[in-house]
Amino acid sequence: MHRTKIRVAEDALDANETIARANRDDFDRAGVAVVNLMSAPGAGKTSLLERSLAELDGVRAGVLEGDVQGSMDADRIAALHVPVTQLNTDAGFGGECHLDANMVRSAIPSLALDEIDLLVIENVGNLVCPAEFRVGEDARVMICSVTEGEDKPLKYPLMFRACELVVVNKVDLLPHLEFDLERLLANVAAVNPQAKTMLTSARTGEGVEEWRRWLAALPERAAVAA
Amino acid sequence: MHRTKIRVAEDALDANETIARANRDDFDRAGVAVVNLMSAPGAGKTSLLERSLAELDGVRAGVLEGDVQGSMDADRIAALHVPVTQLNTDAGFGGECHLDANMVRSAIPSLALDEIDLLVIENVGNLVCPAEFRVGEDARVMICSVTEGEDKPLKYPLMFRACELVVVNKVDLLPHLEFDLERLLANVAAVNPQAKTMLTSARTGEGVEEWRRWLAALPERAAVAA
Numbered sequence: 001m002h003r004t005k006i007r008v009a010e011d012a013l014d015a016n017e018t019i020a021r022a023n024r025d026d027f028d029r030a031g032v033a034v035v036n037l038m039s040a041p042g043a044g045k046t047s048l049l050e051r052s053l054a055e056l057d058g059v060r061a062g063v064l065e066g067d068v069q070g071s072m073d074a075d076r077i078a079a080l081h082v083p084v085t086q087l088n089t090d091a092g093f094g095g096e097c098h099l100d101a102n103m104v105r106s107a108i109p110s111l112a113l114d115e116i117d118l119l120v121i122e123n124v125g126n127l128v129c130p131a132e133f134r135v136g137e138d139a140r141v142m143i144c145s146v147t148e149g150e151d152k153p154l155k156y157p158l159m160f161r162a163c164e165l166v167v168v169n170k171v172d173l174l175p176h177l178e179f180d181l182e183r184l185l186a187n188v189a190a191v192n193p194q195a196k197t198m199l200t201s202a203r204t205g206e207g208v209e210e211w212r213r214w215l216a217a218l219p220e221r222a223a224v225a226a
Numbered sequence: 227m228h229r230t231k232i233r234v235a236e237d238a239l240d241a242n243e244t245i246a247r248a249n250r251d252d253f254d255r256a257g258v259a260v261v262n263l264m265s266a267p268g269a270g271k272t273s274l275l276e277r278s279l280a281e282l283d284g285v286r287a288g289v290l291e292g293d294v295q296g297s298m299d300a301d302r303i304a305a306l307h308v309p310v311t312q313l314n315t316d317a318g319f320g321g322e323c324h325l326d327a328n329m330v331r332s333a334i335p336s337l338a339l340d341e342i343d344l345l346v347i348e349n350v351g352n353l354v355c356p357a358e359f360r361v362g363e364d365a366r367v368m369i370c371s372v373t374e375g376e377d378k379p380l381k382y383p384l385m386f387r388a389c390e391l392v393v394v395n396k397v398d399l400l401p402h403l404e405f406d407l408e409r410l411l412a413n414v415a416a417v418n419p420q421a422k423t424m425l426t427s428a429r430t431g432e433g434v435e436e437w438r439r440w441l442a443a444l445p446e447r448a449a450v451a452a
Binding site for chain 2 (some may be wrong): 009037041042067069070072095096097121124125126127128129145147148149151154155156157164170172173176177178179
């Protein structure tokens with residue numbers, strides 16, 4: 001008996017992954033490396049960017065600001081004379097709590113891709129859903145503030161697992177907190193043994209040079225990986 | 227010409243609102259007042275509960291702990307000998323970032339409603355989606371840490387608008403922060419002029435008595451409103 005062979009399409013992607021790859025192709029063609037920067041609300045994403053983007057050793061940075069509403073962070077970045085685009089998510093029911101690939105795609109025509117080497121996408125402040133949506137980035141990074149407690153990697157493991165770099169920020173406050181830094185780092189390692197960690201204070205500048213070097217090196221790392 | 231009159235069902239509810247009302251009916255029948263407690267990750271919800279639930283002037287409290295994963299907060303509450311039920315949201319895609327009425331409904335059989343007067347529902351740490359889902363509560367409260375910056379009411383207005391009480395926590399850290407408390411309170415008032423505010427430190431105990439009194443008074447306030 002003759003049977004028709006059924007072909008199986010391997011690697012079927014969900015819609016978000018399909019669009020993320022299209023974004024990635026556009027970024028690659030433009031020669032722009034992309035960081036997806038995530039954190040809880042108020043962990044210091046924008047403050048760290050203010051401290052680092054203006055002097056990146058010749059690497060030209062741009063920012064895509066994701067917020068439910070408003071453009072306060074974009075205004076802060078624009079003050080540095082860094083090209084910035086605001087992407088608001090409040091068209092969704094009550095405001096979307098994360099960026100997805102399609103939202104980022106809608107912003108691509110507004111990005112000055114030919115004027116930059118590095119695009120930082122500042123995601124909506126949230127430790128859950130942003131980790132679930134790739135947007136076409138080369139690297140995912142999260143900022144974790146020492147004021148949030150040592151338990152966050154165990155409570156939000158997907159976020160810590162999704163990121164290759166965990167920046168532990170606001171370390172200037174350590175003397176004033178009951179906070180066990182070793183325990184936080186052990187919790188990060190428990191959920192993501194591969195994660196690189198870095199200690200920073202956007203306020204005092206501690207560790208900012210290491211963060212700046214990591215950002216500045218990304219375009220070359222991304223080009224080698226491609 | 228005779229026309230068939232079409233009846234319009236007013237006040238059609240979405241599914242979440244329908245289930246929230248069913249929850250509310252169950253809580254009312256049991257004589258239990260319910261607080262939906264929300265905040266960003268690490269703002270101090272559990273620490274404030276640890277400070278307050280054991281001594282509520284004869285009001286018997288219970289807790290429903292919402293987390294993506296794990297039961298660390300529930301363990302802390304159980305150590306107070308307060309009845310606690312854990313509700314994990316990680317059955318969803320990557321973990322749901324909020325509680326909704328149906329999740330709370332699924333937990334009702336596990337709640338010791340006949341042993342308590344007040345149920346505190348500790349929502350998932352997130353300033354966006356939890357504000358969009360009523361769960362059958364009498365009051366919605368958010369905890370806002372001074373370490374998160376003054377801009378949060380403007381960036382997450384729905385959350386601040388949804389709550390009748392905004393507890394500003396970690397005020398013991400104010401001397402160590404560049405933080406303008408007056409500006410935060412003005413931002414809260416700008417998005418929600420009706421909101422009551424309270425200043426607390428779960429660490430030093432500052433303001434905890436006021437928070438405890440507010441919680442202890444809720445069952446009577448809820449009974450009068452019903």
